[in-house]
Structure formats: structure tokens, C-alpha cells
Amino acid sequence: STRRTMSEEEKNEQQQQQQQRSIMVAIDGSSLSHKCFDMALSLRQKEDKVVVGHVFDQSKKSYLPPKYNWNNIKETYETHCVSSIPKGKYEVFITEAEKGEKPRVSVVKMTNKLKSSLFIVGTHGRKGPKTDATILGSTVDYSLRRVFCPVIVIKEKKEIFDETATWLLCVDGSKNTENAFDVLSKWVRPADTVIGVHVFNQRGSVVTATANTKSPSTLKKEYEEKFKTLKVKSARMELLNGRNLAQAICDYADDNEVDVVVLGVDGMAEFKEGKKMFGSISDAVVRKSRSHVMLTQLLD
DSSP states (O other), X not given: OOOOOOOHHXXXXXXXXXXXOEEEEEOOSSHHHHHXXXXXXXXXXXXXXXXXXXXXXXXXXXXXXXXXXHHHHHHHHHHHHHHHSOTTSEEEEEEEOOTTOOHHHHHHHHHHHTTOSEEEEESSOTTOOOSSTTSOOHHHHHHTTTOSSOEEEEOTXXXXXXXXXXXXXXXXXXXXXXXXHHHHHHHOOTTOEEEEEEEEOTTOOOSSSSOOOSOHHHHHHHHHHHHTTSOSSXXXXXXXXXXXXXXXXXXXXXXXXXXXXXXXXSTTOSSGXXXXXXXXXXXXXXXXXXXXXXXXXXOO
16 A cells, blocks of 8 residues: 655645645544644734634444534634634534544545645544553544644643744754755744754764764754744754664753654655654654654655
8 A cells, every 4th residue: 555645736736825824723622632722823823724623423422421522512613713713714624524434534634635734633532642651542643644734743741832932843964854944934933942953873873764964063054054044032953962862852852841843754654665654763752752743744
């Protein structure tokens, strides 16, 4: 099985819609999914549209508490949107999953069909977090590899920022990182702080498995220049020496009170050559980081 790639026509349509960005939020009635909505409110700019999406399976959800009923979700988020987003800049999109299709598949289809600029989803759904906190819920695990836009994974124990945020960009010498920088530059706000970090060990290993021919000092200088173009409060580039790259990133994020870790990944191709992860380092950071995580991809 091969992951479907975005056609040239789909890429062009998405690029044409970038001036009016669309933020897709996956909602299921849980408290964590409401944090996803709050993140959308924090990130949206004047012309951005927020789409609240919920897919339900009518045949299996009759036993759920009222707050998880699709009618209640629709009413709740229509009220939230009216009170916090200008008219015409939001949509509450509630739909039933197609027969024989899991809701998580329908959510991804909806996100791609709407040409979303950003997809926000929680680490778990209404059933709550897994016993092992590093195990992702089925919806986020599936969608990370299937959507055609950047994804922000919301962590339950990390607060949602309001006017200011600290972003941590994981840097290596790859085109994935360059793309991640370009995406990040579109979402940061004037009061935000951006930190770039390149992790290497004594043998020169880099943040991802992508081959890198640039020295750490060269990368530092290159991104220091790039950061000068960002319209933010402050931006700096740092080098970290460590063998466990994912752990180094997570520890640094904790020590510096980072709100969002940003990683560029290679197409998130789940099935390519039997691959089950989108990169061992990025996969580990998504699962272990206490900060929210943004993943950006170069479209195949």
C-alpha cells in the first residue's frame, strides 16, 4: 500500500488559499479537544477562518454522556464561535462518518477536502489518555501521517498560550527544516520568542536521520541570519551536544518553558518501505514532549 500524494492541482489550490488561512480543529466534546479550540483562537489572525470539525458514528455513540452527543457539540461550539470569532470567519462542521468508515478517517478526509492550512488535534480523545502517556490516541496517530498540512498536537498538561509564546525549531541541514522554518514564520506573532536548536553528538549526528554535510557552527550562523527576518520579540539559535537527540530536545523544551516544539518531517509516509513512523526522532518527540508539537511536511 502506498500513501496517496497530493496532486499538482491540489497543491495549487492550497497555495491560492494561503492568503485566507483555514485552521481545522478536531473536536469530540472532551476537555482536551476544547484546548485545541483555544489554540486556534490564540493563533488565528484577522483574516483566518476557524473550522470546528466533528465526525460521529451514530451506530456506536448512543451510550455516550450528553456532552459527547453531536447535537450538544454543535450547539456548544456555535456558541463559542459566535462569542469569540467574527461572523464569516468560522464554521462548525458536523458530519456522520460514512458507513463502514472510522471517524478518524473521515476527519482526515474533511481536513484535506477543506484545504486546511493547519490541523490541530489532541493527543487523545474522549476516552482519555493512555496508561502509557507516550502512546498516542488513534485519531492523532492516524492523522499525523495523512493530512496535507502542518499539524499541531496538543498536550493535556501544557497550558495554551495567549498573547506570547515560545517556539522551539529543531534545526538540521535538511530541506525539511527549511520548510519548517517557512511554516513557523507564518504562524508566529510579534510578541513571540523563537529558539532554534541543533543537536549533535561527538560524531556529528543531527536532529533527524536526514544526511547533513554542514557543520554545527555553519548551521548556527545560517539560521541566525534567517531568524533576523522573523517579526517576533526575540529569536536566537543554540547548539546542544547530546547522544539521545529526542531526549535532548524534550529536556531543552522543559528547561526553557517552550510552548511549541516545531519539527520538519519527510512526507510522513507511513507505508513507504514498510515504515511505521515518520522518523524516529520526530516520532519520539511527539510522544514524549510535554510541550505541544508542530509537525510540518514536505509534500510528496
